[in-house]
Amino acid sequence: MTRLIIDTDPGIDDTYALALACVSPDVDLVGVTTVFGNVGLANTTRNALRVLALCGREDVPVAAGADRPLVHPHGHRARQVHGEDGLSGMSDTLPRRTTGLAGTDAVSLMVRLLDESPEPVTIVAIGPLTNVALLLAAHPAVRSKIERLVIMGGGLDGGNVTAAAEFNIWSDPEAARRVLAEESVPTTLVTLDLTVRCAVDSTWLDRLAASGPLGDTLVKLSATYRSHYRLSLGYDGVVIHDAVAVAEAIRPGLLRTTGMPVEVDCGQGPARGMTIADRREHHTRDSPRRIDIALDANLDEVRAFLLSRLAG
Numbered sequence: 491m492t493r494l495i496i497d498t499d500p501g502i503d504d505t506y507a508l509a510l511a512c513v514s515p516d517v518d519l520v521g522v523t524t525v526f527g528n529v530g531l532a533n534t535t536r537n538a539l540r541v542l543a544l545c546g547r548e549d550v551p552v553a554a555g556a557d558r559p560l561v562h563p564h565g566h567r568a569r570q571v572h573g574e575d576g577l578s579g580m581s582d583t584l585p586r587r588t589t590g591l592a593g594t595d596a597v598s599l600m601v602r603l604l605d606e607s608p609e610p611v612t613i614v615a616i617g618p619l620t621n622v623a624l625l626l627a628a629h630p631a632v633r634s635k636i637e638r639l640v641i642m643g644g645g646l647d648g649g650n651v652t653a654a655a656e657f658n659i660w661s662d663p664e665a666a667r668r669v670l671a672e673e674s675v676p677t678t679l680v681t682l683d684l685t686v687r688c689a690v691d692s693t694w695l696d697r698l699a700a701s702g703p704l705g706d707t708l709v710k711l712s713a714t715y716r717s718h719y720r721l722s723l724g725y726d727g728v729v730i731h732d733a734v735a736v737a738e739a740i741r742p743g744l745l746r747t748t749g750m751p752v753e754v755d756c757g758q759g760p761a762r763g764m765t766i767a768d769r770r771e772h773h774t775r776d777s778p779r780r781i782d783i784a785l786d787a788n789l790d791e792v793r794a795f796l797l798s799r800l801a802g
């Protein structure tokens with residue numbers, strides 16, 4: 491059984507990721523925390539509650555976290571990819587959760603859940619890293635209770651929000667640098683380079699839609715995302731970045747990783763938010779901070795794993 495906390499900015503691929511954790515019998519989803527990102531914090535939080543309601547998970551505590559980056563505020567969200575409300579304009583169609591927010595903030599909830607857990611917990615971060623940076627900076631003692639961080643973010647061969655940077659890292663580069671370059675918690679980074687290769691096509695989506703009410707709703711919620719990816723992929727399909735990260739958290743080793751030091755560009759130039767992995771093995775073998783970067787996988791196995799879980 492893998493104990494998970496998911497820090498998220500739903501977001502359509504975040505919704506697949508949350509659903510994957512909710513329906514997996516080998517996952518104990520101990521909490522969900524929200525962060526600004528694809529849309530503003532009020533929407534990401536509302537969406538997280540509703541997606542958990544959709545999955546019948548009244549029991550999972552939810553707390554809201556950062557509404558902006560640590561240092562340099564900006565108004566860039568991803569509404570053109572995920573819709574104005576973050577869920578293709580369909581958030582209101584989802585069931586409301588009876589259980590509201592935990593009466594605390596995201597970082598305090600993570601600290602409580604980690605303290606209370608008899609075993610270390612995996613934190614899966616699938617939005618900007620603001621909450622995770624604050625957690626590690628303010629509560630260093632919790633490191634020993636974190637099994638590992640699994641982060642969806644970055645791109646070694648270019649970005650999606652700019653030519654250099656991936657959205658989650660670019661949204662708060664200072665937070666990302668703190669987590670990726672300065673901390674010591676074992677960390678797996680699932681970058682764009684691999685998530686794009688795990689794209690699912692219309693056959694996969696049709697199978698999911700036909701599998702039952704949850705699959706059908708997930709596919710319906712993907713409308714705006716699907717239009718975006720039809721253009722960027724050049725065929726009818728979507729990239730469910732965040733679900734690939736949760737899949738690795740649930741089944742360690744599903745993705746093949748290589749350890750490398752990572753830096754994050756925190757300048758104000760065109761490379762802001764770029765993740766720079768040092769691939770010079772002979773230089774970096776003894777580096778104190780190496781991130782396990784997911785560079786490869788059996789792509790069909792990843793797609794089959796995602797479908798088998800989400801389709802029940």
Ligand code: BDR
Nearest residue numbers: 501503568616657658731
């Ligand atoms: C990441 O950015 C967001 O738009 C997605 O939810 C994912 O976490 C991909 O770059």
Ligand code: CA
Nearest residue numbers: 501504616617
């Ligand atoms: Ca996300």
